[in-house]
Amino acid sequence: MTDTTTPPAGLPTGIRHWIGGDLVDSVSGRTFDVADPVTNTPYAEAAAGGPADVDRAVAAARAAFPAWSALGNRERADVLNRIADAVEARHEQLAAFESFDSGLPITQARGQARRAAENFRYFADVIVALGEEAFRQGGSQISYVVRTPVGVAGLITPWNTPFMLESWKLAPALASGCTLVLKPAEWTPLSASLWPEIFAEAGLPAGAVNIVHGIGEEAGQALVDHPGVPLISFTGSTDTGKHIIRSSAEHLKTTSMELGGKSPVVLFADADLEAALDSVVFGVFSLNGERCTAGSRVLVERPVYEEFTRRLAERAERVKVGPPADPATEVGALVHPEHYARVLDYVAIGKKEAKLVAGGSRPVHLEAGNYLQPTVFADVPSDARIFQEEIFGPVVCVTPFDTEAEAVELANATRYGLAAYVWTSDLKRGHRVAHAVETGMLWINSHNVRDLRTPFGGVKASGVGREGGAHSIDFYTESKIVHVALGDVHTPRFGAAS
Numbered sequence: 001m002t003d004t005t006t007p008p009a010g011l012p013t014g015i016r017h018w019i020g021g022d023l024v025d026s027v028s029g030r031t032f033d034v035a036d037p038v039t040n041t042p043y044a045e046a047a048a049g050g051p052a053d054v055d056r057a058v059a060a061a062r063a064a065f066p067a068w069s070a071l072g073n074r075e076r077a078d079v080l081n082r083i084a085d086a087v088e089a090r091h092e093q094l095a096a097f098e099s100f101d102s103g104l105p106i107t108q109a110r111g112q113a114r115r116a117a118e119n120f121r122y123f124a125d126v127i128v129a130l131g132e133e134a135f136r137q138g139g140s141q142i143s144y145v146v147r148t149p150v151g152v153a154g155l156i157t158p159w160n161t162p163f164m165l166e167s168w169k170l171a172p173a174l175a176s177g178c179t180l181v182l183k184p185a186e187w188t189p190l191s192a193s194l195w196p197e198i199f200a201e202a203g204l205p206a207g208a209v210n211i212v213h214g215i216g217e218e219a220g221q222a223l224v225d226h227p228g229v230p231l232i233s234f235t236g237s238t239d240t241g242k243h244i245i246r247s248s249a250e251h252l253k254t255t256s257m258e259l260g261g262k263s264p265v266v267l268f269a270d271a272d273l274e275a276a277l278d279s280v281v282f283g284v285f286s287l288n289g290e291r292c293t294a295g296s297r298v299l300v301e302r303p304v305y306e307e308f309t310r311r312l313a314e315r316a317e318r319v320k321v322g323p324p325a326d327p328a329t330e331v332g333a334l335v336h337p338e339h340y341a342r343v344l345d346y347v348a349i350g351k352k353e354a355k356l357v358a359g360g361s362r363p364v365h366l367e368a369g370n371y372l373q374p375t376v377f378a379d380v381p382s383d384a385r386i387f388q389e390e391i392f393g394p395v396v397c398v399t400p401f402d403t404e405a406e407a408v409e410l411a412n413a414t415r416y417g418l419a420a421y422v423w424t425s426d427l428k429r430g431h432r433v434a435h436a437v438e439t440g441m442l443w444i445n446s447h448n449v450r451d452l453r454t455p456f457g458g459v460k461a462s463g464v465g466r467e468g469g470a471h472s473i474d475f476y477t478e479s480k481i482v483h484v485a486l487g488d489v490h491t492p493r494f495g496a497a498s
Contacts, residue, residue: 007036007043008096015046015189017053017213018196020060021206027052032215034189037103037333037340038323038369046189049214054181054222057210058229061152061179064207069149069177076175077124082202084120087113087167090198094191098163099324101190103333103370106325108287116167122452123472127175130473142484147477149177150254154229156220156244158236159185159335160290160392166192169233170209172472179208181229183220187336189213216240227251231476234258235292238390238416238461245464256465256475258292258457260390261418264411265295266433269303271423272445277308279421279447280396281315285374288331289394290339292462293419293441293448297380297387298398299410305400309378312398313358316374319394321363331394333370340370343393346386350377353384354397382413390416404429408436418458419448440466 015034016023026047033042047053068076087094091113099109134144155169162185173180184192192211199209212219224232224247231254234244241257248255265283267276283295300308324332334340347360359375372394380387380397387397401407411420411433420439424430430444440458443449450456455466467475 008093008100010093011043011097011100011190012193013044015044015193015213017047017049017057018209018211019053019057020063020210021200023196024056026050026214027056032186034101034187035336036100037335037337040337040368040370044190046186046213049183049212049219049222051222051225053212053214054219054226057181057212058152058226060207060210061181062228064205065149065151065179068174068179068205068208071177073127073130073175076177077128079202079204080120080124080127080171080175083171083198083204084117084124086198086201087117087120090194094163094194096325097191097194098161099332101188102159102162102335103288103324104161105288105329105332107327107329109324112161112164116164119164119167119171119452123171123175126172126469126473130470140485140487142486144482144484146480146482147176147473148480149477150231151178152229152231153178153180153476154223154226154232155180155182156216156223156232156234156236157182157184159188160292161287162188163191163194165235166195168467169235172467173233173476174204174208176473176476178231178476179210181210181212181223183212183214183216183223186213186215187339221247224248224253225250230254232256233467233475241463254475256457256467257463258467259418259461259463260392260416261292261294261458261462262297262388262390262414262416263293263295263419263421263439264297264299264437265421266407266411266423266437267298267300267304267308268407268422268424268426268429269301270425272425273304273308273311275445276423277311277315279423280312281319283421283447284396285316285319285331285394288334289374290335290392294392295419295421296391296396297410297414298396299401299407300398301407302400302402305398309357309376309398312396313376313378316358316376316396319374321366321371321373331372331374334372334393335370337370339392340372343372343391343395346389346391346393346395347372347375350375350380350384350386350395350397353386354378354380359394382410388414404433408433411437415461416458417460418462419443421447
């Protein structure tokens with residue numbers, strides 16, 4: 001029987017910065033408490049970074065940049081593959097740390113650890129296989145493109161699936177030849193504490209990766225403001241992303257922003273309802289509903305609206321909510337009391353705006369911890385706050401529509417545009433709707449299955465820029481075009497004697 005109460009083995013009591021290959025305390029000596037979401041009691045103190053710590057980390061990254069960027073692509077790829085090996089070797093520990101720190105069910109945390117290793121292997125392959133462009137202008141001239149790493153990259157990562165999302169930025173940055181400073185989310189710094197031993201074991205040069213923990217408004221802001229960091233990659237809320245872009249303008253930094261979402265699921269009456277139901281339930285309630293691409297607005301064609309809503313509510317009531325370490329758990333504890341209170345506020349708002357048909361409260365068998373039974377609201381009007389605003393929890397809105405045009409209008413009726421899902425047996429209609437919905441990514445008759453080669457990102461308030469595959473390498477490198485004459489140059493001779 002799995003013990004769901006004992007903290008995982010090897011849990012640290014202190015989490016320190018990693019700068020220039022050394023574990024160090026903050027210059028100020030300040031720390032902050034880190035708690036788990038089941039007991040909401042502190043289990044460790046983390047170093048609270050500020051401008052002085054970020055300055056040290058940037059200096060270490062700049063010192064490591066010449067040697068790391070000068071390595072050939074194959075040599076860097078070899079290091080990335082060794083990092084993947086080291087991640088896989090710690091598979092169970094990583095999953096246990098991630099589940100304990102974030103409240104993610106252990107079975108889903110194991111999947112995140114596997115994906116983290118795959119990110120490094122994938123970008124090792126990309127950087128070796130990626131060619132550079134060349135253009136020939138007849139026999140007179142040839143032009144070719146040279147990629148050079150931007151320099152020190154600033155990476156700011158979120159608290160949902162933190163280790164995997166850190167790897168999603170770390171891998172392409174390192175593959176491109178950048179060195180970097182990572183600022184993990186302050187609510188979930190535990191799994192990031194394993195990166196130092198992983199990188200050291202893989203033979204990554206000291207200073208190529210530096211980690212500064214701390215509060216976003218302090219450590220994160222210092223990283224954004226630092227003049228020695230020309231590039232910022234951020235995943236998080238739309239409001240924070242807007243602030244980072246404004247701050248980055250001071251030094252004309254390149255930014256990539258993967259921000260909020262309120263993704264629609266458009267379900268037509270001719271769809272495979274069983275497959276669609278499985279996808280909707282998993283898509284909005286997996287990862288505790290704390291996922292940017294969650295299909296949190298389900299738009300259902302009226303002939304099947306009542307049936308689908310009833311079946312969705314029944315499934316939501318049967319979703320097993322429990323301790324994150326229990327393999328039977330499907331929804332664990334929400335990450336932090338502050339976020340838990342925010343989600344509960346939205347549930348209270350939803351009860352005034354729409355019809356609650358499932359969940360909406362703490363499961364009776366869980367007296368403590370940040371738990372919420374998966375929640376379904378029906379008959380949700382498009383101007384409701386729970387329809388318009390990102391909740392980022394196990395809460396879903398269901399709204400009927402009558403026509404294809406109305407479905408598209410409802411799908412586009414929020415400020416967000418990250419992901420969308422369409423279910424129909426009419427593929428012509430599926431493509432029409434896919435092209436009409438304002439979103440960065442869309443799946444037809446599929447849930448959120450990612451291909452790492454494809455661009456990831458959103459439109460409208462869901463982000464700026466794209467990462468994934470060659471798009472990530474584009475982001476972390478500068479392209480220089482070199483033009484070379486192949487023969488005699490015939491230039492107009494201004495000012496020459498007649």
